[in-house]
Amino acid sequence: MEDSTASTHNTASTHNTASAGKGDVAIAARCKEIEVASPSRKYSVYVGNRCVDKISGIIPEDARQVVVVTQREIEIELDLGREYSTVFVSQGEEAKSVKSLERVCKSFVECGLTRRGVVIALGGGVVTDLAGFAASIYHRGVPCINVSTSLLGQVDAAIGGKTGINLEEGKNLIGTFSQPLGVICDISHLESLPQLEMLSGYGEIAKYALLGLGNLEKYSLEEQVAKCVYLKASIVSEDELEQTGKRAVLNYGHTLGHAIEACSLLGSSQTDMENQPIRHGVAVGIGLIFAGKLAHRLGRIDDARLARHYEVVRNYGLMESIPKEIEPDELVQFMANDKKSMFAKGDGLNFVLDGEKGVELVTGIDTKLVRGLLEEMYSR
Numbered sequence: 001m002e003d004s005t006a007s008t009h010n011t012a013s014t015h016n017t018a019s020a021g022k023g024d025v026a027i028a029a030r031c032k033e034i035e036v037a038s039p040s041r042k043y044s045v046y047v048g049n050r051c052v053d054k055i056s057g058i059i060p061e062d063a064r065q066v067v068v069v070t071q072r073e074i075e076i077e078l079d080l081g082r083e084y085s086t087v088f089v090s091q092g093e094e095a096k097s098v099k100s101l102e103r104v105c106k107s108f109v110e111c112g113l114t115r116r117g118v119v120i121a122l123g124g125g126v127v128t129d130l131a132g133f134a135a136s137i138y139h140r141g142v143p144c145i146n147v148s149t150s151l152l153g154q155v156d157a158a159i160g161g162k163t164g165i166n167l168e169e170g171k172n173l174i175g176t177f178s179q180p181l182g183v184i185c186d187i188s189h190l191e192s193l194p195q196l197e198m199l200s201g202y203g204e205i206a207k208y209a210l211l212g213l214g215n216l217e218k219y220s221l222e223e224q225v226a227k228c229v230y231l232k233a234s235i236v237s238e239d240e241l242e243q244t245g246k247r248a249v250l251n252y253g254h255t256l257g258h259a260i261e262a263c264s265l266l267g268s269s270q271t272d273m274e275n276q277p278i279r280h281g282v283a284v285g286i287g288l289i290f291a292g293k294l295a296h297r298l299g300r301i302d303d304a305r306l307a308r309h310y311e312v313v314r315n316y317g318l319m320e321s322i323p324k325e326i327e328p329d330e331l332v333q334f335m336a337n338d339k340k341s342m343f344a345k346g347d348g349l350n351f352v353l354d355g356e357k358g359v360e361l362v363t364g365i366d367t368k369l370v371r372g373l374l375e376e377m378y379s380r
């Protein structure tokens, strides 16, 4: 589908964040600042209600141009206290195409963007992935700031510098590691997020709960986001380029999750609770149950730990069974073809699995065992 990237306009904003009233200052003071100390760049992630004001402190004072990349549907107007241009991209994964990337870059030219400017990605994962990638290659790299407006983006996609677009052959096959100048996770931006999008974010939060954050469910949404960001920031700081295996644990639940998501997008009848293709985080929820069952079958975790996987996934209202329309053979095929992991070796499949030493990458798992366990993942 065509997107409307080429449409750009200038918007002069006359408000200055420094003129915020007393109430605003109190709100801003509650905002949490979490540092990502990756080798290539140190930056802050701000988490809080109405913390979007923090953006004026992230934009370099001498930035010559500011270009906001967003979607028309987002309808959040940024108050930057200075003139900026806006570039719109379409909704959905189609926006992460080579064609769309070209349009965004052409729009940057129209806006007069140079390396002395800054890009602001205002949106969910699709926008931050696409805009972050375009910024990282345009004029050999323009700094980018992420203002994440989805729960999934706030706890995962906007943090850690992974940018990219899709090819027909697979998701995120072209991309860069390019850390942003800063990230804003304004919880108030989630107020109008559709239920299914929230659910998708909860799938990633469930992952963090099982990665060691424990009973996350008892905290407010804002605290949950902050705790997830803190864990992601510490992992990215240790293994920015996913070279040691530490960052790979962020893919917990994703091996089967990606396969379910891909099969659901390809098929016309595979649907989730609202008759739509299965969202990323919802698929990850099913993947977490599967990873728990597999670790249990391999003797890596006990009954109580497996039960905790079910409890977390259920507490977040996520799905725990594979939709019947998706064939187990399709899933195995997809997982076998997924050779993206640089840690892959041997003939079997690779999973991130829980165990005595915590969650870690396990390679060479017997395909027949996986196929058999998948059969148990369908509701009867």
Ligand code: GLY
Residues within 6 Å of the ligand: 156, 157, 159, 160, 162, 247, 250, 251
């Ligand atoms: N979304 C996984 C990562 O950032 O590594």
